[in-house]
Amino acid sequence: MAYLNFLQSKDFIKCSVVPAGNIVTIKFPEGTEPVISTKGFRLYLDAAGDLDIGGDDYLGYTTIYRNDEVTAAYNGYQLSCDGSIWTPPEPAPEPEPAPEPTLEELRESKVQEMNALQQAAIQSGVNVTLTDGTVEHFTLTEHDQTSLVGLQSQVAAGEESIPWHTSNEEEHCKFYSNADMGLIITQAMAWVTWHVTYFRDLRIYIRSLESKEEVAGIVYGMELPEECQSEPLKVMIAAQTI
Structure with missing residues (x-):
């Protein structure tokens, strides 16, 4: 676990942060209400904010990439640093019925x-x-x-x-x-x-x-x-x- 501090906020929030390219997944402890912000954030190892482990790496994550029932299952959401937003895949087309054999x-x-x-x-x-x-x-x-x-x-x-x-x-x-x-x-x-x-x-x-x-x-x-x-x-x- 680490401690997240959204810019323009004084709170240090316990969570886990998993980066993957332009997407970062934020997971909050079970029973904790997820805190959502699009200000960008810094990441620390301690609740006092003395041990910076993120530097400026997370300042650009200012877009809600995904926040739905899937992310709710792990009590979190995802942010992107390039403005991208998750879109569900197009449903597979219904297969054409097999022609009746002669x-x-x-x-x-x-x-x-x-x-x-x-x-x-x-x-x-x-x-x-x-x-x-x-x-x-x-x-x-x-x-x-x-x-x-x-x-x-x-x-x-x-x-x-x-x-x-x-x-x-x-x-x-x-x-x-x-x-x-x-x-x-x-x-x-x-x-x-x-x-x-x-x-x-x-x-x-x-x-x-x-x-x-x-x-x-x-x-x-x-x-x-x-x-x-x-x-x-x-x-x-x-x-x-x-």
Whole structure:
């Protein structure tokens, strides 16, 4: 704290003074009524005015820069030495409402949404019942799919003890028999083929819709109208019902 003495006044007022360029902020102790003056002031370290710590530095602060609810919160106000006065910033303009998407835009947005769900469904993987009756889950990330394709030649060659490296870095490599690896590859490829085929037909169906409401109602995995099902998809659906 310091003691402020406004010019043409005999009072030494306890306060804190914080200069910042052409602005000085004056803060008074809590419970003390702020004293406002535009005469300029001197600043002292003691209440008697013997220890001058401001010199002539504050004589030019003669304009009320800001005195409102913000400065009232710290029980003070601000002065400027160049005649400047605080002005509130212009309010930000209201954002323009986003244009209503067209039917075509909604279709393509829905296609992208369904494609993301297709990829997630594929990569989540498939459960495979092995020859000993145990069930294991196999993820089908792009790395997994590439690895499985590469193992097809080993299965075709009749090799036994085929190693499989999963995408889980915390799991060790494991050997699978030729029969088990054949099951894994067959079911994994069938899983991928189903989703790729289904998505392609779904995409065509979405792009044929004539209303925004119909597009909004599309969900991944829904049953497609028969006329929108390709022949391969029909065969796969029929195989599922057997």
